[in-house]
Amino acid sequence: MHKLMASAHKEFLLLIRDIGGIAILFIMPLVLIVTITLIQDSTFKTVADTKIPILVVNNDQGTVSETILEGLKDSNAFEVILENTEEAAKNLVFKGAYQLAIVIPENLSSGLEQKVAQNVDGIISKFGLEEETDSLTKIPVESKEVKLYFDPATQVSFKSSVKNGIDKMVSKIETQSIYKAFQEQITDDPTEVIFETENFITFKEILPKTDNKDIIPNSVQHNVPAWTLFAIFFIIVPLSINIVKEKSQGTFVRLRTNPVSYATVLGGKTLIYLTVCLIQFVLMLLVGLYVFPAIGLPTLDISGRLPLLFVVAIFAGLAAIGLGLLLGTIAKTQEQSAPFGATFVVILAALGGVWVPVFIMPKFMQTLSNISPMNWGLNAFYDVFLRHGSLLDILPEISLLFLFFIATTIIAIVYNEKKNTV
Amino acid sequence: MIHIEHVSKKYKKADNYSLSDLSLFIDEKEIFGLLGPNGAGKTTLISILCSLIKPTSGSFSIKGLTYKEHKNQLKQLIGIVPQEYALYPSLTAFENLKYFGSMYGLKGKSLDEKIHNSLDHLGLAKFAHKKIDTFSGGMKRRVNLIASILHNPKVLFLDEPTVGVDVQSKNVIIEFLQELNKNGTTIIYTSHHLNEAETFCTRVAIIDHGKLIVKGKPKELINNNPGAHNLEDVFISLTGKALRDHA
Numbered sequence: 001m002h003k004l005m006a007s008a009h010k011e012f013l014l015l016i017r018d019i020g021g022i023a024i025l026f027i028m029p030l031v032l033i034v035t036i037t038l039i040q041d042s043t044f045k046t047v048a049d050t051k052i053p054i055l056v057v058n059n060d061q062g063t064v065s066e067t068i069l070e071g072l073k074d075s076n077a078f079e080v081i082l083e084n085t086e087e088a089a090k091n092l093v094f095k096g097a098y099q100l101a102i103v104i105p106e107n108l109s110s111g112l113e114q115k116v117a118q119n120v121d122g123i124i125s126k127f128g129l130e131e132e133t134d135s136l137t138k139i140p141v142e143s144k145e146v147k148l149y150f151d152p153a154t155q156v157s158f159k160s161s162v163k164n165g166i167d168k169m170v171s172k173i174e175t176q177s178i179y180k181a182f183q184e185q186i187t188d189d190p191t192e193v194i195f196e197t198e199n200f201i202t203f204k205e206i207l208p209k210t211d212n213k214d215i216i217p218n219s220v221q222h223n224v225p226a227w228t229l230f231a232i233f234f235i236i237v238p239l240s241i242n243i244v245k246e247k248s249q250g251t252f253v254r255l256r257t258n259p260v261s262y263a264t265v266l267g268g269k270t271l272i273y274l275t276v277c278l279i280q281f282v283l284m285l286l287v288g289l290y291v292f293p294a295i296g297l298p299t300l301d302i303s304g305r306l307p308l309l310f311v312v313a314i315f316a317g318l319a320a321i322g323l324g325l326l327l328g329t330i331a332k333t334q335e336q337s338a339p340f341g342a343t344f345v346v347i348l349a350a351l352g353g354v355w356v357p358v359f360i361m362p363k364f365m366q367t368l369s370n371i372s373p374m375n376w377g378l379n380a381f382y383d384v385f386l387r388h389g390s391l392l393d394i395l396p397e398i399s400l401l402f403l404f405f406i407a408t409t410i411i412a413i414v415y416n417e418k419k420n421t422v
Numbered sequence: 423m424i425h426i427e428h429v430s431k432k433y434k435k436a437d438n439y440s441l442s443d444l445s446l447f448i449d450e451k452e453i454f455g456l457l458g459p460n461g462a463g464k465t466t467l468i469s470i471l472c473s474l475i476k477p478t479s480g481s482f483s484i485k486g487l488t489y490k491e492h493k494n495q496l497k498q499l500i501g502i503v504p505q506e507y508a509l510y511p512s513l514t515a516f517e518n519l520k521y522f523g524s525m526y527g528l529k530g531k532s533l534d535e536k537i538h539n540s541l542d543h544l545g546l547a548k549f550a551h552k553k554i555d556t557f558s559g560g561m562k563r564r565v566n567l568i569a570s571i572l573h574n575p576k577v578l579f580l581d582e583p584t585v586g587v588d589v590q591s592k593n594v595i596i597e598f599l600q601e602l603n604k605n606g607t608t609i610i611y612t613s614h615h616l617n618e619a620e621t622f623c624t625r626v627a628i629i630d631h632g633k634l635i636v637k638g639k640p641k642e643l644i645n646n647n648p649g650a651h652n653l654e655d656v657f658i659s660l661t662g663k664a665l666r667d668h669a
Contacts, residue, residue: 251508257472
């Protein structure tokens with residue numbers, strides 16, 4: 001125990017003597033979490049603060065195009081700018097000045113009206129409600145195309161959501177036109193309501209509740225756990241550098257001749273670097289509680305969850321440290337450990353679902369994700385932060401994190417013994 | 423005290439043996455000098471005796487103990503002063519020594535006293551709380567030495583302990599080692615300073631190309647080599663004048 005505490009004290013001294021290193025360890029994760037949360041905040045907001053400017057070329061000037069324009073304005077997501085020609089709109093979008101241009105074709109309203117009228121006439125005559133007339137001799141109505149121009153740099157997810165939105169809007173307009181045509185055929189009184197045009201099937205999201213209040217997840221509740229975990233795992237880089245430095249300084253050679261086990265040496269490092277992880281975690285929570293509201297972001301809600309959050313942070317920290325110990329033991333130079341460590345953390349984060357949710361990953365990647373310690377940590381954090389889970393709920397994840405720490409540390413010790421045994 | 427029997431060492435990617443069938447006996451309380459040109463195998467032999475590397479073949483024991491069976495006992499028995507400064511540059515001399523002393527199970531006031539006495543003895547008392555990275559080469563060598571003797575080792579291995587230091591530092595180091603030896607510590611050291619070895623060592627062994635060429639008291643070796651006036655003459659006559667550069 002005395003040797004372990006002496007090792008921990010030495011690590012503490014080495015750490016506090018490197019002021020630049022400490023600043024990087026504590027400040028950079030905070031900068032990261034604030035930046036990412038600010039960027040991602042709008043996607044979580046029910047009412048977006050920022051509107052995306054888009055171009056609309058209205059060649060129709062009819063009721064349908066008016067409805068489309070109203071729909072776009074009502075969505076609150078777009079700032080509609082009218083452009084005169086398709087060519088001009090296309091050029092502006094392809095140069096990146098705008099994300100999107102919508103070109104509404106000529107005679108869209110009249111064409112749709114004509115098409116719907118023909119269909120309704122046909123149906124009504126089949127039911128024998130109207131005498132067969134010449135109107136049944138159909139004049140072919142050319143189908144219309146609403147053109148969408150996207151900036152080539154636009155992300156696929158944005159494109160998909162815009163396409164879905166437009167598609168939904170167009171379907172609604174078509175349906176309403178059909179109802180309207182039927183109404184006109186059946187009654188001469190325009191005020192008489194024959195068809196209920198409101199949707200019969202609607203959706204309602206049922207949110208978890210505490211004290212009869214809905215828990216509405218926000219960007220902060222999602223981002224703080226994800227990026228805290230990312231920062232915790234970045235401990236791999238300084239920790240592995242610390243071990244490699246000992247080898248290059250010659251102090252490791254001295255330690256190998258001393259009557260102290262490698263496990264004790266690593267134990268000292270584990271204690272100090274775990275403390276660093278927990279300080280990082282506390283700082284992140286404090287940012288979520290006090291800095292976020294001050295800069296217009298939602299406040300992090302940790303009410304009643306603090307003990308469990310610390311449990312997850314401790315085990316996630318241990319898993320990260322285990323990986324750092326292993327990397328530092330195997331790497332021969334800082335040039336090996338630093339880039340590998342940093343890249344590996346990014347890979348683990350990607351696999352773990354920090355950037356893209358695991359459920360939308362390809363099947364193979366989802367399987368791989370199951371072996372990422374960052375995925376276990378993230379799930380445990382989400383269990384506590386968003387699902388209000390208990391210790392029992394996070395037990396599988398924290399057990400995996402702990403086993404990962406034990407496994408990586410044992411491999412590091414065995415590797416060191418194998419390499420250095422006389 | 424130290425029995426080395428038929429020890430050979432061949433590194434993985436090397437063409438030749440660094441040590442070849444080397445046998446040697448070093449008695450208790452000796453100051454034994456391992457001499458030889460660059461690449462002769464001196465550091466390899468010391469590294470083997472300190473359990474830093476494994477011999478390819480052969481065996482050795484220190485006070486009848488082997489690393490296989492008495493690893494921790496042996497580690498407590500020996501001290502090593504490596505060629506490089508095996509110290510933490512951002513820690514003070516005192517912090518470094520406190521840490522390495524703790525690794526031998528030393529603690530409390532007795533450790534603090536031992537550190538202060540040793541620093542005082544080697545002229546470093548007023549620099550105890552200065553960081554190592556502010557020290558000169560000679561000062562680092564002295565701290566490097568203290569870090570290896572805090573636990574009063576019975577055998578002290580030194581790999582070129584006076585390389586790159588000024589005359590004053592060298593004298594302080596040599597006097598300190600002589601005092602340790604008087605108090606019962608067996609000293610095995612490597613050096614390129616043959617004049618220093620001639621006066622400092624009770625016995626020397628000259629090794630070259632991994633093989634033991636000759637061993638004995640410095641005076642005897644000089645007398646046995648006609649035309650030799652000092653140990654350097656003996657060394658040149660046995661190892662030749664050719665440069666030993668290798669990469």
